[in-house]
Amino acid sequence: MSDLLTVEDLNAFYGSSQILFDVSIDVGDNEVIGIFGRNGMGKTTLLDSLVNRIDRKTGRVTYRGEDISEWSTHEIIREQIAYVPEDREIYPALTVRENLELATPSGVSDDVREERIQNVFSQFERLGEREKQRGGTLSGGEQQMLAIGRGLVSDPDLLLLDEPTEGLAPAIIDDVVEILESLVTGDRTVLIVEQNIKRMLPLIDRGYIIQTGEIVEEGDSEYLSDEEIHERYLTV
Numbered sequence: 126m127s128d129l130l131t132v133e134d135l136n137a138f139y140g141s142s143q144i145l146f147d148v149s150i151d152v153g154d155n156e157v158i159g160i161f162g163r164n165g166m167g168k169t170t171l172l173d174s175l176v177n178r179i180d181r182k183t184g185r186v187t188y189r190g191e192d193i194s195e196w197s198t199h200e201i202i203r204e205q206i207a208y209v210p211e212d213r214e215i216y217p218a219l220t221v222r223e224n225l226e227l228a229t230p231s232g233v234s235d236d237v238r239e240e241r242i243q244n245v246f247s248q249f250e251r252l253g254e255r256e257k258q259r260g261g262t263l264s265g266g267e268q269q270m271l272a273i274g275r276g277l278v279s280d281p282d283l284l285l286l287d288e289p290t291e292g293l294a295p296a297i298i299d300d301v302v303e304i305l306e307s308l309v310t311g312d313r314t315v316l317i318v319e320q321n322i323k324r325m326l327p328l329i330d331r332g333y334i335i336q337t338g339e340i341v342e343e344g345d346s347e348y349l350s351d352e353e354i355h356e357r358y359l360t361v
């Protein structure tokens with residue numbers, strides 16, 4: 126399997142605070158990778174660093190063999206890397222369809238845009254049924270679906286998902302896990318950041334655990350299912 130994304134010795138800073146320390150990870154083509162850790166450990170900062178939404182960083186980020194460390198966020202997103210942030214960033218006053226239309230990259234023809242929106246609707250039927258409903262009136266799970274749909278209309282080669290189950294009621298988490306299951310089957314490459322390791326383990330191929338900005342464990346889903354690891358790094 127070839128590497129799609131490689132991160133080497135990443136150090137990330139907000140102002141004078143260092144948040145990440147020598148983080149190295151790799152993501153192979155078609156792999157589903159998890160990054161797990163408690164609140165405030167640096168998971169979001171890692172994703173933000175990949176797309177350069179951060180004050181300052183050192184280290185190297187390579188995508189398809191090309192060094193993208195110094196690229197702007199806009200240039201990185203244009204390379205088919207879609208980022209679904211934790212706060213979802215949907216437009217509450219716009220309809221589901223308008224949210225999806227706006228997220229489709231400019232330069233895509235009307236036909237292709239429509240095809241991609243229809244693909245999202247066939248993957249997430251509930252969104253199709255609510256096509257004309259405003260984003261802000263959707264349930265938490267549906268808003269997460271829409272946020273992921275907004276990522277998918279760029280037809281990404283790599284999807285970055287920040288805490289898709291964060292802040293959702295348990296029944297809605299079930300829905301989101303189901304959405305993620307349908308997302309990770311097939312040939313998609315996904316990097317998921319989560320606290321909820323137990324729900325994510327069945328979905329991922331491999332994962333990393335991050336503790337105060339450092340990678341402290343890595344392994345396949347079987348290795349990461351060890352309760353001792355959960356107690357040490359994940360249970361609050």
Ligand SMILES: Nc1ncnc2c1ncn2[C@@H]1O[C@H](COP(=O)(O)OP(=O)(O)OP(=O)(O)O)[C@@H](O)[C@H]1O
Pocket residue numbers: 139142144162163164165166167168169170171211288
């Ligand atoms: N914009 C910022 N300015 C300064 N410090 C920040 C900023 N964003 C995050 N931090 C700090 O960086 C550290 C890591 O935060 P980060 O959001 O990456 O953690 P996380 O593991 O994603 O946790 P959470 O689940 O709370 O999002 C925290 O101490 C946080 O306070």
